[in-house]
Amino acid sequence: MDLYSASDKGIEEELGGRIRALRLRKNITQKELAAATALSLNAIKSLESGKGKLSTLIAILRALGALDQLNSFIPKPSISPIQLAKMQGKGRERASGGRLKDTSRGETEW
Amino acid sequence: MDLYSASDKGIEEELGGRIRALRLRKNITQKELAAATALSLNAIKSLESGKGKLSTLIAILRALGALDQLNSFIPKPSISPIQLAKMQGKGRERASGGRLKDTSRGETEW
DNA sequence: AGATAATAGCCTTATAAAAGGCCATTGAAA
């Protein structure tokens, strides 16, 4: 299933399901995972149903030994050569000022 | 930097930073992103500092056109052939019963 | 088939995030 075609809610549920699958593959109970993460049983249940905080997700991934998957996730964005040229080293710290009159914010992708 | 060696808090901040980088690469302001996601400006700020809910992360990734990164993240765990054999089709729905006396929960990885 | 641990679901209280607003700072455009 393509994630783009799913609703946000659907994606949350899919994510929760994958976390659960990860846990079951290691044959760990929610209770054990709660103990390992110092989180409540409720927090584990909630995350597996798609709800929860980022910090909860991270703690669980660590306990499941799956933290490395965060590296493929949201990788440090690689920059294009031309952008690299524009920003001499430092890199942009703010989005472009909206000093233009138009609202289209026409951007040069490269 | 290896994510495993980082603290949970460090990981949250790293994630937030990458989201921000993603946004800046598109030259989108926090305000614009807030409008695009129907989230508050505060929610955007918070997420870029590492705090927030899963639903917030997903909404932002969608608005940034980066939802596909969720696929590399937490992929559907692939199962080993032997496990595939054990579970005839259905797949395990609960972690193994703790009917054993020991607490080690010695598991057959394969 | 029987027994029971694993999980779902709901409740209450505590804590954190989201929403909306205001002011101070500053990167970047002009």
Place this chain on the structure above:
DNA sequence: TTTCAATGGCCTTTTATAAGGCTATTATCT
């Protein structure tokens, strides 16, 4: 260098998650 949008930081109220507990259901072991 001047100017102002973009961002950070803090505050208050609202809303959602976390924590802790209890009961009902059922997958899985024996």
